[in-house]
Amino acid sequence: MxxxxxxxxxxxxxxxxxxxxxxxxxxxxxxxxxxxxxxxxxxxxxxxxxxxxxxxxxxxxxxxxxxxxxxxxxxxxxxxxxxxxxGAPPEPRRPDEGWRPALARWAAGNIEAIRRHPWIRHVPVGGPPMGPNGVRWLEHGLAALRGTGLRADERVSTVLLVSGYARNWATLTADLAEAAARAGQSPEELGVRYWQQLERLTRGGSYPGIRQLFTEEIVEDTEEFDAEWRFGLDRLLDGIEVLVQARSAA
CATH class of the missing domain: 1.10.10.60 (Homeodomain-like)
Incomplete structure (x- = not known):
């Protein structure tokens, strides 16, 4: 053609x-x-x-x-x-860099791009990336998976999975930050109020899973949202690593 x-x-x-x-x-x-x-x-x-x-x-x-x-x-x-x-994506995977830290760095770049320009999250996704920057982001995401043994369709699906998680997380945290600003509070203050309200709402009902949360010590983190982002990303990367290991064994 x-x-x-x-x-x-x-x-x-x-x-x-x-x-x-x-x-x-x-x-x-x-x-x-x-x-x-x-x-x-x-x-x-x-x-x-x-x-x-x-x-x-x-x-x-x-x-x-x-x-x-x-x-x-x-x-x-x-x-x-x-x-x-x-904008342009983070620097591509370095020769001495493993696929996992490279992909994590690429994922974090997605978050940072949307945080710089929060209105981006409201632009409808009309299809696969075709703009110059979007294609560069795709290229660098695929480059992070170089040498993993994943098939072509698996590499594309991995990039889609990680970028989708990053976009969803950036959207969620931006929405919460805007809601907190409207209420005259910080996101952390809004979170504390939510748990106080949830505790009150579930006192008289059958919510054993939720009620158990209030009996256990929850590790506080001054950057709770970012800690939760990293937790989810690590679980995604754990699953991808299992597939990479399977392909290597094969």
Whole structure:
């Protein structure tokens, strides 16, 4: 199959520098990078819900219809904004680095990217990564699994599993942080209040599992959310390691 047989969305071709401008029609007065930067500026200031083609056009001082020369629809704009804001992935796996610490470092990078730009979590996932940064993240995730003996489909599934966990955790902690801010509390204070409320609610019912929690000592951690993130990640990596060992034995 030749390159001409592979259909790519125009916005993706622009993002990758594969299309400069159409052969006919007026010359573009902006770059796709400028359009995305304006959209990101709006999202950072007023949230993703404030991003619209007209608002971004206003930021750039151009007519709304002119933006459609760069992105065919708002969803394309949001996806490319998220790709640009996500930024470059962490450095790829080093020659002296094992697959497990490399994949853990890659996973943590996903968390950090969403924490830098919390609005990213609200952008609908329209499909596999196609933007320049998204493809680089995929490449570095796969590179972490180099030499593990996992099959191609297993390596892809592993990257999907770990990135999905990271996105879910980043979304959960960001949502809780925003809820705490609305209540005028810190996430830790909100957590303490929750356990106090839960203790009261379950006093008179049949909740043996929950009630047992209140009889046991729970190790306090000043960075509880991050400790729970690491606990879950380690369990994922434990399971992946079992599969890696099985492939090595085979």
């Amino acid at each position: 030749s390159d001409s047989d592979v259909d790519l969305p125009e916005s993706i071709e622009l993002a990758w520098g594969l299309r400069e401008r159409p052969g006919k029609g007026p010359k573009r007065s902006l770059t796709l990078g400028q359009v995305l930067a304006a959209g990101i500026k709006v999202a950072e200031a007023d949230g993703l819900a404030a991003v619209s083609m007209s608002r971004v056009a206003s930021e750039l001082g151009v007519a709304t219809m002119s933006l459609y020369r760069y992105v065919p629809a708002k969803l394309d704009l949001l996806e490319l904004m998220a790709d640009a804001a996500y």
